[in-house]
Each structure stands twice: as structure tokens, then as C-alpha cells.
Amino acid sequence: MTRLKKTGLGVTAALLMTASGALADAAAVCQGKTLNLLLETVPDSTALFEVAPEFEALSGAKLNMEAVNYSLMHEKLVPSLTASSGSYDVLVVDSYWAGEFVTANWILPLDERIAADGVDTSVYYPALMDVNGKVKGTTYMLPFWQYAMGMLYRKDITDSAEFQAAYKEKFGRDWRLPETLQEYAELAKWAGEFTGKAGVAMSGQRADPVVMEATNYLFSLGGDFYNRETWEPSLNTPEAIEAITIYADLMKNAAQPGALGANFDDVANALKQDKAVMAIQFLFLMPTLQDPKESQVVDKMAFARMPGQDSLLGAWGWAIPTNAANPDCSWEFIKWAESKDVAMKRAMAGGQPTQAWIYEDAAYLERWPAMSAVGGALAHAKGLPVMSRATQLVEVFAEVMGDVLANGTDPATAIANAEDKLARLTRGDPLLK
């Protein structure tokens, strides 16, 4: 069956679900209940706040939605999830928390509910179901929004005749987007010198910002943290060493001032203030770069897939905590949030859809033309390993990067220093058996 046909069926299923029994179910199990949700402060959440009264009217439930900064989410969730009765009824789970949450038995499997209600999960990009839907073959989450990464760059600059002539003179070829990480690095350094801006805006802050960014460099050269069959650490390879070396070189010679303490908001600000030419960052920054109230680069930015082999793919997924007070009502909410109408509203508000059919919708692509590149990015992307201690893997890799970037340790030594920690993270992991 072609993807288009599958998508069509998915849309039909979603429409039917929305129009008939689902709403009656919601009213039956949610009337008079309160659902507590913890969300991240991102466009998808903002859009959800706007349409939340619709669910309250349909179901009779009261939604108590809390949106916080990313850095606070994990530490707010863990104490709640370890309690016998939790604070939250619906969770959004980052893709690299999925293994941890499943191993700790903090979230409920959804397969029975999906089958009972005929929810069509084929509407989602398969890569997203892999990275944040299923764990060891069981569905625990429905992808809420994705954070594909790739190259954000100043199209107005790279399209200019002056830039292209100088590029040809420098590199001896006509202008083209970089095809390898090495080409990207050369371009970044030269573009910085040529424009007088930072060649690349980078986010070296510990831990997530530097890891999310540098993992793209690693995957671009074909490196990985572990051999995903034997689960032996595989960071001590020439590819990984070269990736970290290139990252450190760019941080030193092409990045904006203070990049070592910058997070992705700072990267967005550097781009918005016309202070950088490129960045390897989240595609979800695009709407904010297009906001004339705060950006000087409206209609000047473009998105391309990460040069080289792969980029990092992540997503947030809806899940029901094991200690939720009203799991049936939680499920009704998730079904509603992922219904066609609500998913499209979130997408039009600048969200990052996970359902493939939205990326084929003319109105959506007219509103957000850069999103047409998402398919290409997803085709060459992979997530962090789904393992019980992936959250800690991020910390360990941040330590490696910090050692190189702040202490000047050479990448091979920094990686060797972390080998033991990397090995310990997979030891006894039930998900890797």
C-alpha cells in the first residue's frame, strides 16, 4: 500500500473517530474529572492551550495544563512518577526518556487501547514511532511533536551573487550546500570571515544543548555511542574523534561569542539578530525566526538536511503515567489531541507535526514552506539509543564535550576517560537483552 493511501485511511479513521463514538466515550469517562498535564513551553503546547476549552466542553473534564521550560521537566516528572499517586494524568515524554520510563514502569502500554478504539498509528512517520512510540515492540506513546534537526542557513546571503562568486573563488566550485561535515566546517569558517558575522551559531551549554548539537556531528560521520547490536561502547572510533574535533574547531573559530554557554534559545537569538550565517539546530526554531516582532531575518532563512549521513531525530510523545488517577480519561484526551482537527490547528500555529499527511496539506505548506524539507530530514535521521539510561548517556557525552571544549583535552583522551561510564550505563539494562 502506498504511503498516500495509508495516509488517506489514517485521515478517514481520525475523522470518523472524532465525529462519532470517541466524543461519547470522552464524556462517559471524563465527566467531572480533572486532568493534570505537564507540557514544555513550545508552540505545540501554546496551540493546545488555545483549543483546550473544546475538550473541556466535549468531555466535561477540566484540564489543568502546566507548561514549563524543558530543563525543569525531567526533575518535575521523576518525583511525581515514583509516588504511588502522581501529580499528572497525561505526560509528554522526550524520546530519550522513553527507555527509562518504560523500565521503571512509569508509563502504561497503549496497544490494547489503540486496538480497542481503532486508532490508526500509521498516520505517523514510521521513524517517529520508532524513536518515540514503541519500545521493544510495545506502543507506549503517540508522537506529539517532532524535533528534527538540520542546517538552518541564511538563504539571502548564500543566494547573493557576491557570496557565490567569492565561494567559487575560495573553493573552486559553484555554490552548493555542503554535502559532508568537513565541507560544512570549511564553509562555516569561511562564511564567518566573508560576512563579518559568526559563521555558525552554536549551543555549547551543558548538557542537552551541547549534546543535541554535537550528536548531529557524530551521526553525520557515521559514528554512534554504542554498537546497537552488541551494546558495546563505540565512541572510541576515528569517526567520533573527528566529529568532536570538528565541533571543537568550529566552536573556537566560527561560533558566536559565548557559544560555549549558549543554549538553543541563544542560537535562535543570534540568528534572529542577524549575527550568524548558519546553525545545526532544531527545525522548530523556524517559526520564531519568521516572527517579525522579534526577528530581523524573516523570509531570509532556509532549512536543509544535515550534511553527511544522518542527523539526530527526537520527538515528544503522549503517554499515560502508571499512577494516573483516571487513565481512561487520559486516553480520551490523547485521542482528542491527536485528532485531525487538533493536530492541524497545532501545526498551523507553528507546531511540529508528527502525522505525515499534514506535510502534504497545501494550506499548511503555504503557511510554513520550510517544513516541506522535513520528510528529507526524517529520512536521514536516527534517535539516541532507546535504553533505560539514555538520560544519563546525555550527561556522559556532555562531560566528554565539556572536557574537550572547556579543558582543552584532546577528543581521544576525553572519550577514553568516559569509556567506563558508557559501559556501565548499559550494564544490566533489561531493554538491551
Add this chain to the structure above:
Amino acid sequence: MTRATPPSSRRDGFSVGFYKLLFMAPTILVLALVVAGPLLYSLWLSLHEYIITYGMGDLIWFENYTLMMSDEFAGVSWVTMKLTVIVVVLEFLIAFGLALLLNQPWLKMRNFYLVVLMLPILMTPVAVALMFRLMFNPNLGIINWVLAQVGIPEQGWFGDPDLALATVVFVDIWNETSLMLIMLYAGLKSLPQDPVEAARIDGASSWQILWHVTLPMLKPVILVTLLIRMITALKSYDLIYMLTQGGPGKVTETISFYAYRLGFRFLDIGQAAAVSFILLAAVVALTVLLLRIMKEN
């Protein structure tokens, strides 16, 4: 006149000691529940292998405490020590200078200055950190803008390994000096003026009065102030969390932040509890010292 000795027992047959214990029992019980209980529980946790994801593991006695021998722990201890010594010394010098200034009889609008100087301590460290994060933002912050006006290139501040700790120290000084100032100023105000007057009549200069009269009399207050500030500085966490997350690398990672990272990022509750107990031991040692000094003076 002599005071009557209280009877050692009452007519109801119960001793006074019994009644003392009876009336103190609720307080002791509450203290046991809210202080000793959690402390003992975390001590018990520190003796176990306990990664939240996998649940409670085996009793491993003091294995978590061997973390103290690691380079990582040595590194965060060194950062904590540097930060503590630098902020305590600098904050003391600034606070003492300001307290002396505020104590001058010729100073007008003293209360106004006091209120202004007290403002930083009234603000939560989180708000202070957010304010300074914005001011020190390399691309958008006012500090780099001002420097650029006089031809100094943009600095990375919290993102520069050479500047990050100094920048944190600057923010800490701004936020915490008021505490020392109020304690030292209160100490100065409470000093008897007769020795100062006598020294002045004997022809002592202002510097001699400060060195030979004021400072010796203020010594207990200074010691208590320094120790209280050292204890709070040793536990530095909130500014670090908000400003640098311990980075870049680990150049601003303190013991408290390390314990947080072990507990909330690595979910290794056993090791986090062990590190917290090591920090507690250091703080208790300082507190004992503080109590001893207070007793001696």
C-alpha cells in the same frame, strides 16, 4: 537574698525531670520526624545501590562514599573551595568597607543607603540569575554593549572557561554582600563608644583606632559572619543551576550541583545521598567551629 531550690519531685509522685521531658516531648517528636527521620533515611540510601530506574538495589555499605576518591569529586571540591574562599573574602572586604562608611557620623541619608544596599538580598537568587544572564548575554546583553562602546571586544562571560567562575563570583557578590553588610553594620552599631573616644583623646589616628580598637572588639561578629557566609557559600547551588549548569565543562560545578546532577540527572540516589552527606560533614564541622568561637567570645 537566696533563691529557693525547686523541689526535685512533686506531690503527685512524678519528678520535675519527668514533666520537663513530657512537655518537651512534642517538640522532640516533631524534630525527630522532620529532621532526624529524613537524615537517617538518606544515610540508609547512601549505603545502598539505588538507581531510581532500576529500583532499590543491594546494601553496599560505604561503596558510594568511595566516590570521594575520584578525580571528578576532587574537581568539584576544588571548584567549591575556590568559589567559597573568593566570595567570602571579597564579600567581606566590600561589606566591611560599606559598613564602616555607613557607620560614619557625618553620613546623611543613612537609612536610604541601607535600604538600597539591602535590596539584593531581598531578591531570590533565581530572579537575580535571570537578570544577570540577560545582562551578560554575549549577543544581546548590556554589558558587552557598554564594553563595545569603549572598544573592548565581546566577551563570552558564562560561556568562557576563563571568565565563567569570575562572572559567577561577580553575581554572587552582588546578591550576597548585603547579608554580611547587615551583620557587620549591626556589630559596629553595638560596639561601645568609650574605648574609641579614649583612643581618640590619646591621639590615635583613624587607622589606628580601626586596627587596634574597632577590629578587636568586632572580632566575634566578624568570625560569626565569615563562618555563616562560608557555610552558605559551601552549599552554592541556585546561582550555579541558573547561570551555568556547572559549565562550561565543569569549571563552575560545585559539590551541591554535583549532588543534584547525580540525583536528578543520573537518578543515582545512593551516590547523590553519599555526596550530600560528605557536604553535610563539612558544614557540620564548620558549624561546630562556629559554636565554639561563639562560646569562647
